[in-house]
Amino acid sequence: MSLQFEFPANLTAENFIAALSHEVDTQLASRQSSCKTYYDSFDWRLYSNDITGEFNQAKSASSLTLRSIKNGSVIAESERKKVPLFSKEFEPGIIHDIVAPLLEMRALLPVCTLEYEVYHLNIVNKNEKIIVRLLIEAYSQFNSRVLLQPVKGYDKAAEHIAELLTATLGLTATDKSVLLTALQLQGRKPKDYSSKLNINLDPEMRADIAGKYIYSHLLKAIKVNEQGTIAHTDSEFLHDFRVAVRRTRAGLSQIKGILPPNISAHYADFFCWLGQITGPARDLDVYLLSFDRYKSSLPDSIREDLNPLYDFLLIKQQKARKELAKKLQSAQYLSTLAEWELYLKEPSYKKPLEENAKLSIKELADRRIWKTFTRVMHEGEAINGSSADEALHDLRKSCKKLRYLMEFFQSLYSEHQIKHLIRKLKGLQEVLGDFQDYAVQERTLKLFSEEMMALNIPANTFLAMGVLIQDLDAHRCCARKDFASEFEVFQQEENQSDFRLLFASSKSSRHQH
Structure with missing residues (x-):
């Protein structure tokens, strides 16, 4: 089951929440402006290992999240005020253990920054119990997205919501990371630098x-x-x-x-x-x-x-x-x-x-x-x-x-x-x-x-x-x-x-x- 969904071109977050509220019981837990900066080494060592590093800054808190490129799931997360330049500056813990052997002596540098609105939306059952969480990221430069966060013990509910998002509300399941879309806007693509030689020559070339x-x-x-x-x-x-x-x-x-x-x-x-x-x-x-x-x-x-x-x-x-x-x-x-x-x-x-x-x-x-x-x-x-x-x-x-x-x-x-x-x-x-x-x-x-x-x-x-x-x-x-x-x-x-x-x-x- 896919966990990431992309909005159709003209759908706003407010209209999406209103349409979803007709189908299921929702509670808007929070809404705030946020800024997401992607980090990687110059030669894409995290991305090459199927990881994106996101530094999310909001008024209430800021955190560094490592996500899987394959399905968008969170690999590790920690609250922090800024991102260290080198992995050895991370305090001991899961993030340090993941990034240190990958980055080695390379610096962790900002790749691109996005401003967006983030909505935390809960879907509840008749007893007001949360059965699914949705994280909506509303971007102005490209289509917004929603990330489905299943709650333990409510797998059927998560499957039902995933079906509802695509069949009724017109969203598209996607495994394309936001980073990919953001880089395309800059005319770039991931792994656009590697120290490895990759020269394609025609044997008959003079x-x-x-x-x-x-x-x-x-x-x-x-x-x-x-x-x-x-x-x-x-x-x-x-x-x-x-x-x-x-x-x-x-x-x-x-x-x-x-x-x-x-x-x-x-x-x-x-x-x-x-x-x-x-x-x-x-x-x-x-x-x-x-x-x-x-x-x-x-x-x-x-x-x-x-x-x-x-x-x-x-x-x-x-x-x-x-x-x-x-x-x-x-x-x-x-x-x-x-x-x-x-x-x-x-x-x-x-x-x-x-x-x-x-x-x-x-x-x-x-x-x-x-x-x-x-x-x-x-x-x-x-x-x-x-x-x-x-x-x-x-x-x-x-x-x-x-x-x-x-x-x-x-x-x-x-x-x-x-x-x-x-x-x-x-x-x-x-x-x-x-x-x-x-x-x-x-x-x-x-x-x-x-x-x-x-x-x-x-x-x-x-x-x-x-x-x-x-x-x-x-x-x-x-x-x-x-x-x-x-x-x-x-x-x-x-x-x-x-x-x-x-x-x-x-x-x-x-x-x-």
């Missing part, structure tokens, strides 16, 4: 045109994360901004011979600069996000001694964030990005001069992925127990390039096959990433402790940092050992033949330029 299409998609991600990065709304804006920059750099270096060399070189320099200026702030974000993990890796007796490191990192992060914000508002950044956008919008030449521009994008994708995969195999096979750390670092960079190419071009291949191969590559990437992260964190913490020496920080903090550095070193050694077994899996003949089948089966990929 390579230079497809390249511009990919870069335009990445430019959109850079621009949409720009303001959140400058304002430091949450750490993921900068993370997604950097990923889009890195993907662009990988494209310019890996999808070769489709753009004029001077254009490729100019923008490769620009995106390299962008990678450099965003690095320090992102690194500090990572240290702060990892801080609880750092503390929990230490013996109980010295955990609190690490706290001065957090304060030190926080000051450094705020400084790095300010410097970055300045650079992202500079003429150098704004004008070069605008020029890149204009270049991508220019129509492509009918007869391009670049050697790979005229190829179909499928042909070029096969070639580039196969060539990069071959390099990954060659670099990985050369690594043994005595290889320098640098060799693993280089392999990690090659794996990243391979991953980006596979993600750029995944729409050109069987979804099941390419996703399976990306998953295999991810396993190898993770262990290489861990190895690199532990090595960098170990090195950086040593540098930080030197900087902190001049700051009158208690000796116990340095002892705790020493234990942490040892712990990171142990993890780094484990990751190095794990690499050997992970590469062995990746190296298996079955995996190599899957790659060969998908990317090297055409003649074009064997005759590489």
Whole structure:
């Protein structure tokens, strides 16, 4: 049985209540003006898990309600004056337990706000007992609605009212959330931002045109994360901004011979600069996000001694964030990005001069992925127990390039096959990433402790940092050992033949330029 019903276009709440009162006994419990603000993370983490977060503000009280998108039922509700920015600011309880693992480090932001009138209407039986409750929400911008709230023990009455609403009063059962309707009015839709790459390419598309299409998609991600990065709304804006920059750099270096060399070189320099200026702030974000993990890796007796490191990192992060914000508002950044956008919008030449521009994008994708995969195999096979750390670092960079190419071009291949191969590559990437992260964190913490020496920080903090550095070193050694077994899996003949089948089966990929 549906619990949500939409009014016909011209029906007002008063007329609805009057018409319903002819059919059953009603009591108007309350009527008040209200304001509903929907909240979610920038990348729709609640909505993606079938939840809407509604903050309802009326004169009498305000509350945050989590609802199921499927049927509008209340999952959790709590009275509160305002909505915290981060889930860790919620007091312990059901709302915190639901949103914390979904939001992680993302901020809870207002998505849209609606003003409306809310009526609490009770339907009573001959003994004046409430048998069904109705919540009417009267909107001025679109059709009003009524939410049926059954009362325990009166299921038949609820079914009767649901039938009455549709058959007699002309309402329509709906499972479409109010949020969906409100977003449509703004020309938006839920999940209109995701950090996942979803680029649909036609296999026959000319390579230079497809390249511009990919870069335009990445430019959109850079621009949409720009303001959140400058304002430091949450750490993921900068993370997604950097990923889009890195993907662009990988494209310019890996999808070769489709753009004029001077254009490729100019923008490769620009995106390299962008990678450099965003690095320090992102690194500090990572240290702060990892801080609880750092503390929990230490013996109980010295955990609190690490706290001065957090304060030190926080000051450094705020400084790095300010410097970055300045650079992202500079003429150098704004004008070069605008020029890149204009270049991508220019129509492509009918007869391009670049050697790979005229190829179909499928042909070029096969070639580039196969060539990069071959390099990954060659670099990985050369690594043994005595290889320098640098060799693993280089392999990690090659794996990243391979991953980006596979993600750029995944729409050109069987979804099941390419996703399976990306998953295999991810396993190898993770262990290489861990190895690199532990090595960098170990090195950086040593540098930080030197900087902190001049700051009158208690000796116990340095002892705790020493234990942490040892712990990171142990993890780094484990990751190095794990690499050997992970590469062995990746190296298996079955995996190599899957790659060969998908990317090297055409003649074009064997005759590489």
